[in-house]
Amino acid sequence: MTPPLLRLPLETLLGFSHDGRAFRSFDHLIFAGAGSLLLAPAWSVSGDLRQVVDGCPVPWEEVFDVLDAPPHGVEVLAQEVPAALRALAADGWQAQVFRMSRRQRSTRRFVHQSGIRYADLR
16 A cells, blocks of 8 residues: 655644754654654655754654654554644554663654654653
């Protein structure tokens, strides 16, 4: 099955950032929230990208951990996906539990068919 091609407005994704900024690194736009990390493929974001900062707002190992999600997780029901993610895409999410290289405890990660990745770091 071909993943859906989402076009996400930058203004919508900025809500995932604690300081309202977007960063570009590793061919993704990175939005670092308080206890969360959202990665969207750069091609999937629409809007004025001149305001995007080149660089990485968190240690690069954290971004790699979230990006290196295996292609398959556990399909989740829509009500199990955080509401903010459902607003981006209603279905097509998988949930995974993993341990980041710089953290001792497990973390939940949601991966969408389109390549969006979200990690709940709390």
